[in-house]
Amino acid sequence: MYLHHICHVGKDEWKETHADPFGQHGFVYRPDCAQGAAWSGEGLPPAGTVCEVLNNTLDRPEWERCTILFMGKFKAIYESESCHERVVDVSESWIISFRPIRTPEQIAAEERREAILEMKGFLSFSDYREAERHCADLYDAGYRKVTP
Template sequence: MNAYHEAVAAIYDACEFAAAPISLAAALEEMSARGERVALDPDLLIALFEVHLEAIACPATSSSAWTGDGLPPVGTVCEVFNPELHRSEWEKCTVLFVGKHRIVYDSESCSERFGYVDDLEFRPILTAEQIAQKQLDEALQDIEQLYDSGGPAAVYDAGYRKQEAV
């Protein structure tokens, strides 16, 4: 058994050793109390989370409950903005692990990534109605800026016209 599998087995044992379901943090504290140490890399964090869920028989949290407040729960499909990446932009992701300081997520551009809680931004995926409303708000803001800078003539010159009903 390699060190990776030994670490996963140790976490699993710590979860099983407890009389009641415990959190991953509590399992790590239990291991520490027994003098066991584990180095945590991103792959190991994901494996530990999966073992932890199995050990406490807890399904991943439903993503429909997250409204965008606070951190997304595990299992949430949402959008993430990671300013540390070369091409920083919002991208779709699935949250795999949420810890005290780090989050592990699976993104469309690269499989599993992890980042620090304070460095990442998450938002729910916008619905078609929300996207349409955002586009309308942006267009109205553009028209308002045109009007403020040049009056009705500037709006007309920019190509905005009243639509005739058919």
């Protein structure tokens, strides 16, 4: 399969070419994000984007930081801490998911939400919202699960 792409030939020099992306040519795709447009999280991330990936084809899928090397309509190539280059199918949304790098505030909010849900699991309230409010109050007051 040959694809039309932009190839890096010098420091700031790019040229259009045709090459086999799965062959031995050692091509590099032009990072679309290098031109100042940050990926908003909508659609698929362009080549050059540093984001997080969740690959559901792995034994234990977890979100991990990655760099998008190639993004097509059906295939993507990314590199991450767990692999040098991985070719994935992006035509089915359940297989792979991408999201922007989370800010420390987003991470803290997610941890708070998970802790509140865990606390709520130990309570038996008939009013779901009341239980969540009480757990949120406890979490915000500094109460945390302690493992013996």
